[in-house]
Amino acid sequence: MSFEVLDKDLAGRIGRLKTRRGTIETPYLFPVINPFDATITVKDIEGLGFNAFITNILHVRRALRELDVVDVHDLLGFSGPVMTDSGAYQLLVYGEVDITPEEAVALQERCGSDIAVILDYPTGMTSYDEALRRVSETIERARALQLIKNDETILWVGPVQGAPYIDIVRHCAKQLSTLDFDIYAIGSPTTIMETYNYEALVDIIYVSKTILPLGKPVHLFGAGHPMMLPMAVALGCDLFDSASYIIYAKENRYMTPYGTYRLQDLEYFPCSCSICSKYAPQEFNEMPSNLRVRLIALHNLYALVSEIKRIKQSIKEGSLWEYVSLRSRAHSRLFSAFLKFKKYNSFLERLDPSTKPLISGLFFYDYHDIFRPKVTRHFKRLKNCLSNLHERTLVLIPRNDGQPFENFVEELVKKIYDTFKDDKEIKVLLYDYPFCLIPIELDGFFPLSQYEAPSKLDALSKVYVSSRVARLLKILKPKTILLYNDVERWGEHLEVACKKSCNIVKVLRSKELYAMEDLENLIHLLRELVEG
Numbered sequence: 001m002s003f004e005v006l007d008k009d010l011a012g013r014i015g016r017l018k019t020r021r022g023t024i025e026t027p028y029l030f031p032v033i034n035p036f037d038a039t040i041t042v043k044d045i046e047g048l049g050f051n052a053f054i055t056n057i058l059h060v061r062r063a064l065r066e067l068d069v070v071d072v073h074d075l076l077g078f079s080g081p082v083m084t085d086s087g088a089y090q091l092l093v094y095g096e097v098d099i100t101p102e103e104a105v106a107l108q109e110r111c112g113s114d115i116a117v118i119l120d121y122p123t124g125m126t127s128y129d130e131a132l133r134r135v136s137e138t139i140e141r142a143r144a145l146q147l148i149k150n151d152e153t154i155l156w157v158g159p160v161q162g163a164p165y166i167d168i169v170r171h172c173a174k175q176l177s178t179l180d181f182d183i184y185a186i187g188s189p190t191t192i193m194e195t196y197n198y199e200a201l202v203d204i205i206y207v208s209k210t211i212l213p214l215g216k217p218v219h220l221f222g223a224g225h226p227m228m229l230p231m232a233v234a235l236g237c238d239l240f241d242s243a244s245y246i247i248y249a250k251e252n253r254y255m256t257p258y259g260t261y262r263l264q265d266l267e268y269f270p271c272s273c274s275i276c277s278k279y280a281p282q283e284f285n286e287m288p289s290n291l292r293v294r295l296i297a298l299h300n301l302y303a304l305v306s307e308i309k310r311i312k313q314s315i316k317e318g319s320l321w322e323y324v325s326l327r328s329r330a331h332s333r334l335f336s337a338f339l340k341f342k343k344y345n346s347f348l349e350r351l352d353p354s355t356k357p358l359i360s361g362l363f364f365y366d367y368h369d370i371f372r373p374k375v376t377r378h379f380k381r382l383k384n385c386l387s388n389l390h391e392r393t394l395v396l397i398p399r400n401d402g403q404p405f406e407n408f409v410e411e412l413v414k415k416i417y418d419t420f421k422d423d424k425e426i427k428v429l430l431y432d433y434p435f436c437l438i439p440i441e442l443d444g445f446f447p448l449s450q451y452e453a454p455s456k457l458d459a460l461s462k463v464y465v466s467s468r469v470a471r472l473l474k475i476l477k478p479k480t481i482l483l484y485n486d487v488e489r490w491g492e493h494l495e496v497a498c499k500k501s502c503n504i505v506k507v508l509r510s511k512e513l514y515a516m517e518d519l520e521n522l523i524h525l526l527r528e529l530v531e532g
């Protein structure tokens with residue numbers, strides 16, 4: 001087993017990928033190195049904390065022919081893990097490549113590649129029929145690899161093609177998952193990325209991840225911008241590669257986690273890397289172009305590596321949801337992708353750990369956060385918890401941290417259960433955004449009391465929570481309901497929800513809440529309700 005998962009959050013994970021020349025901690029982004037371009041060197045990039053590279057096998061072949069080297073590590077002057085790409089990108093861009101699938105395999109074995117890719121056939125923006133033909137070809141080549149490969153110590157990558165056609169992606173992922181690749185990849189998103197079609201990218205990753213073996217790392221090809229890395233990781237991508245750091249630099253484009261700037265539009269560098277601390281944007285304009293490209297490329301790599309670190313820290317903390325949500329506000333199209341992402345909450349919930357993370361407080365902001373997998377999990381459990389509570393008197397109390405709430409609820413619950421002996425007749429439930437209903441005995445379990453929500457709720461959240469409460473109450477068929485309505489926070493929504501599901505609803509309004517001296521009267525009222 002070459003891949004070990006250390007930490008998880010949503011479908012994202014921190015893992016250890018063992019190669020024969022060292023371990024790579026994932027999520028990881030391989031900088032693309034062109035050994036024939038001296039603008040930026042392996043040494044420069046290593047200095048930023050990268051410890052593995054990717055280079056194109058066509059460059060390696062040229063080096064084998066023109067230079068006196070046989071090993072890709074000698075060519076790059078780097079002894080750590082090197083991944084080679086098989087030329088599929090050239091196939092996508094130029095429509096042809098002068099290497100056969102068999103040669104690509106043999107060459108990668110011969111040059112000492114540690115992670116190698118079969119020569120797949122990218123689908124790009126072709127017709128449906130052509131995409132299907134290319135995927136069949138890729139599957140054939142993937143099967144053939146099992147017969148022609150000789151070196152078992154290389155990690156082989158099986159690329160899922162078919163984008164943008166989702167059913168072809170599904171077909172390809174199914175076929176490849178029957179073959180024992182060490183790493184799976186998702187191909188062709190470059191054209192999707194160029195058109196900012198992040199929604200389609202979310203679909204492609206989601207479909208692939210639901211099919212590919214969960215224990216294997218997944219590489220997303222051509223997704224080398226910091227802006228969309230958090231969402232891709234949260235969906236389960238472990239590996240990335242980027243040539244964009246240098247391509248952007250050559251076009252004077254400066255990467256940040258929230259978008260790309262043209263150099264001429266920058267008055268200030270919004271970054272504190274060693275380059276941005278030393279220079280002002282105006283100084284860049286006066287430099288010789290090769291130095292400028294080099295410095296922007298180094299900054300771009302810094303932006304990428306620091307984004308990966310922020311994502312890892314979010315996974316450790318269990319705050320990846322908050323981070324993806326925050327980053328998705330960088331661009332309207334990225335926000336559209338976030339809306340798609342949150343629809344896959346059941347998939348995310350299956351992979352999201354149920355254990356308490358490093359930092360246990362969850363932050364909720366608005367309606368979208370109701371789709372957070374930890375909330376989805378509570379809704380699933382809630383159905384089981386409530387399944388044997390039919391036809392009782394329900395006491396619904398707003399959940400609220402601090403005093404006087406906590407003392408009051410503690411006293412009330414004690415009195416209720418002292419008076420009514422067991423919960424066969426009466427049940428106390430807390431209600432709140434975003435968890436809707438919380439049985440009192442679960443209050444305190446993570447994350448049902450370890451969260452922060454805004455003091456004022458947006459209208460959609462009020463409507464959503466109230467209608468979900470109404471749906472749950474319909475299942476419970478309560479005999480009577482005593483509702484403590486926090487009117488300031490909830491308005492009339494919950495009263496309406498309760499009245500839809502029960503004929504007898506007694507409502508206490510905000511000003512009557514938490515009055516200790518009224519406890520005896522309350523118990524009297526409850527006795528009347530229970531006894532009908």
Ligand SMILES: [Zn+2]
Nearest residue numbers: 271273276299
């Ligand atoms: Zn910088």
